[in-house]
Amino acid sequence: EPEVTQTPSHQVTQMGQEVILRCVPISNHLYFYWYRQILGQKVEFLVSFYNNEISEKSEIFDDQFSVERPDGSNFTLKIRSTKLEDSAMYFCASSEWNTNTGELFFGEGSRLTVL
Amino acid sequence: QQQVKQSPQSLIVQKGGISIINCAYENTAFDYFPWYQQFPGKGPALLIAIRPDVSEKKEGRFTISFNKSAKQFSLHIMDSQPGDSATYFCAASEPSKAAGNKLTFGGGTRVLVKP
Numbered sequence: 001e002p003e004v005t006q007t008p009s010h011q012v013t014q015m016g017q018e019v020i021l022r023c024v025p026i027s028n029h030l031y032f033y034w035y036r037q038i039l040g041q042k043v044e045f046l047v048s049f050y051n052n053e054i055s056e057k058s059e060i061f062d063d064q065f066s067v068e069r070p071d072g073s074n075f076t077l078k079i080r081s082t083k084l085e086d087s088a089m090y091f092c093a094s095s096e097w098n099t100n101t102g103e104l105f106f107g108e109g110s111r112l113t114v115l
Numbered sequence: 116q117q118q119v120k121q122s123p124q125s126l127i128v129q130k131g132g133i134s135i136i137n138c139a140y141e142n143t144a145f146d147y148f149p150w151y152q153q154f155p156g157k158g159p160a161l162l163i164a165i166r167p168d169v170s171e172k173k174e175g176r177f178t179i180s181f182n183k184s185a186k187q188f189s190l191h192i193m194d195s196q197p198g199d200s201a202t203y204f205c206a207a208s209e210p211s212k213a214a215g216n217k218l219t220f221g222g223g224t225r226v227l228v229k230p
Contacts, residue, residue, distance in 0.1 A: 004158075030215075031214075031215030031216065033215070033217070041222070041223075042204065042220050042221065042222045042223050043151075043159060043204060043218075043220040043223075044220070045217055045218065045219065045220075048214055048215050048217050050213070050214065050215055055213060055214040055215060056214050056217055091158050091159070093158075095215055095216050097212055097215070102147045102149070102164070102208060102210040102216035103149070103161045103164070104161070104216060104218060105161075106151075106158030106159050106160065107158050108156070108157055108158050109156075109157075109158050
């Protein structure tokens with residue numbers, strides 16, 4: 001069964017460092033998303049990406065964040081200068097366009113720990 | 116207006132019992148209401164979803180009840196099993212071809228099914 005894969009599974013970084021989280025969405029999907037989940041809290045939307053551009057972003061997704069689809073298969077989230085409060089589980093998701101279902105397929109997440 | 120409120124935060128049920136989780140939303144433009152199940156260390160996975168043109172949808176032991184006028188929907192897990200122990204998230208969205216399906220999640224309910 002096709003799945004969304006994410007790397008790394010866990011990254012520890014120092015505050016102020018740049019971090020890149022990588023995702024390989026399901027191959028025939030057109031929409032890509034990043035969500036984050038701070039430990040024990042709800043899943044929060046960060047950004048959606050379609051047709052090689054950001055289609056929507058949340059207030060959390062400020063200038064420190066960027067996304068890219070560099071090679072047609074990978075989808076990356078970059079945090080330019082990490083802060084302590086960026087520590088969270090980051091989930092990548094993808095979906096196809098279907099008027100009957102809107103299922104998002106999530107990866108297993110990348111845990112980011114900022115020290 | 117984008118919030119989805121979920122209750123209870125946690126739930127303990129005996130094996131064979133019924134688990135009931137409730138959600139309420141504010142945005143009347145939402146027209147897709149999924150429930151996601153998340154096991155520790157994993158990403159959320161779609162369990163069941165409903166559109167507002169029906170009041171109930173059943174898949175196996177899982178049923179969504181939807182009340183459009185009250186802007187509420189609920190998940191019922193019948194004959195709860197220890198393997199159902201997980202965190203359950205309700206969500207809502209307004210899918211569009213331009214932006215995909217940005218989900219707004221509720222706060223989650225941790226369900227523990229005791230043998």
